[in-house]
Every structure is written in structure tokens, then in C-alpha cells.
Amino acid sequence: MIEDGATDRGSVTTVRRVGETIRRPVGGWTPAVHALLTHLESVGFTRAPRVLGTDGTEEMLSLLHGEPALSPWPPPLRSTAGIGELGSWLRDYHDAVRDFRPPADARWQGQEVEWRPGLVIRHGDLGPWNSIWDGDRLAGFIDWDFAAPGHPIDDLAQLAWYAVPLRPVEQQRRAGVTGERTLRSRLDALCAAYGAPAAAVLDALDDLQSREAARIERLGRRGHEPWATFLARGDAAEMAAERAWLRSERAAFLGGSGG
Numbered sequence: 001m002i003e004d005g006a007t008d009r010g011s012v013t014t015v016r017r018v019g020e021t022i023r024r025p026v027g028g029w030t031p032a033v034h035a036l037l038t039h040l041e042s043v044g045f046t047r048a049p050r051v052l053g054t055d056g057t058e059e060m061l062s063l064l065h066g067e068p069a070l071s072p073w074p075p076p077l078r079s080t081a082g083i084g085e086l087g088s089w090l091r092d093y094h095d096a097v098r099d100f101r102p103p104a105d106a107r108w109q110g111q112e113v114e115w116r117p118g119l120v121i122r123h124g125d126l127g128p129w130n131s132i133w134d135g136d137r138l139a140g141f142i143d144w145d146f147a148a149p150g151h152p153i154d155d156l157a158q159l160a161w162y163a164v165p166l167r168p169v170e171q172q173r174r175a176g177v178t179g180e181r182t183l184r185s186r187l188d189a190l191c192a193a194y195g196a197p198a199a200a201v202l203d204a205l206d207d208l209q210s211r212e213a214a215r216i217e218r219l220g221r222r223g224h225e226p227w228a229t230f231l232a233r234g235d236a237a238e239m240a241a242e243r244a245w246l247r248s249e250r251a252a253f254l255g256g257s258g259g
């Protein structure tokens, strides 16, 4: 866990811990994100940070107790129970966010579509690096800066991509989770815990990978951060390669059942 008084220079944000609070720089999207987090608190969803205030430069959030799941992943995330925890968390989150109506003037970072009925506000950055684990228990997800309107299944697809992981061997090795059978059973456990068919998740992921790569190209070329950094470090090309890999593996992940 980030130590009291320490500063964490993440890949995008510089974060400070002060006592039981986290201080992060604000952006144009912060009022919208705070409306979202305040809604979650009001409906009793506790596995996300609470908003404690802002001074116009920094936001103050509650600290989630535990450790982020960095590579190689901790045992809870590598277990079937752990991937199930992620699916249950997302089910609870979508149940909690369903009735949230974003403020009319909401500005989300990298927003692609306006909210309309049938869409939710997605977390938008659902990878292990933003999950906080307190032993075997998932304390919640942090880092809501990429929250934006979208289809709920895109959140599940992103979680499957990064946390199963549905990624080539090199990334599997880095995580410490390898092998087609293992990945397939993890995908099934995630989908069962959330309540969605694996085939639909793979379809959504194929689409998501293509949209995310295109967004990095589009916003990155215009010099918008953090996409310019993502483009410069090769993320768009990597996503295209991962998409091609997943297409070639699709049948193996769905087996004879077709999902």
C-alpha cells in the first residue's frame, strides 16, 4: 500500500497519500467523476473511493486499504475465486450505476459518445493495476479518471482482456497466468460471476480493441495527453497485434459450445 506521506508517480497521474486520504490532480473530467462517485456512495456501493473534497488543484479521495495487483500478479488474482471476485464486483458496480444520470454538462476524459438511456458510465480502465486487494478480498477499483459513457459489456470485455488475461504469451508470462485451458476457465469464471456469455464478451472485446487503438491514433496525433504518450510508446500497434492474436485464438476460448 502507498505509505503515508509518500508520492506515487503512476504512468499517468502523480498521487500522494496524506493519512487516510489520497490526493490526485484534478482535470476537466473531475466534476463528472465526482458526481459518479458520490452517486455510488449514496446507493451504498463501498468498493470505490469516496470523494472527500477538492481545492481546485487536487481532489481528495478516501484510501482503499490493500495492494494494487501489479505483475507478477498476487495469488488471489491468479486464483479462480479471484477472477470471480472481479466479475461480482463488476456486476455490483453496474447494478449501482444503472440509475445514475450524469449531469447535463458532464465532461468525461476521452469521451466518445453522449450518455443516453441504455448506456452506463463505464469505469474505463479496468485492469489489475487499478484493483486493490486486501488479502483475498477485492477492496475495489481506484482511478476513475477514464470513466465515460458506454455499453456495460465493454467494461466486462476490458476486464476479460486485462485480467483473464486474454493476451499473448508474453503478457501471460508477465502476469504469471499461462495456458489456454487456464485462460478459458478463467474467462468462464469471470463471465459466470458477472452473468454474460463468453461469446458476447469476445465480440465486444474485438470491437473495443479496435476502437481503443483508433482513439489512441486520433487523439495521440493531435497531441492530446495521455494518448500522445500511449501512441509514442506503441500502444496502438500493440493493441492491433493483440486483437489479431485474440481472433486467432477465439475458437480455443469458446470451445465446441460456441460460448
Ligand SMILES: Nc1ncnc2c1ncn2[C@@H]1O[C@H](COP(=O)(O)OP(=O)(O)OP(=O)(O)O)[C@@H](O)[C@H]1O
Pocket (backbone or CB within 6 Å): 001, 002, 008, 009, 010, 011, 012, 013, 014, 015, 022, 024, 049, 061, 062, 063, 064, 065, 068, 129, 130, 132, 142, 143
Ligand atoms: N483511492 C486509493 N486508495 C488506495 N490507493 C490508491 C488510491 N488511489 C491511488 N492509489 C495508489 O496510487 C497509485 C497510483 O494511482 P492511480 O492509479 O490513480 O494513478 P495512475 O497514474 O493511473 O497509476 P497507474 O498508471 O499505475 O495505474 C495506485 O497504484 C495506488 O497504489
Ligand SMILES: [Mg+2]
Pocket (backbone or CB within 6 Å): 010, 129, 130, 142, 143
Ligand atoms: Mg491507475
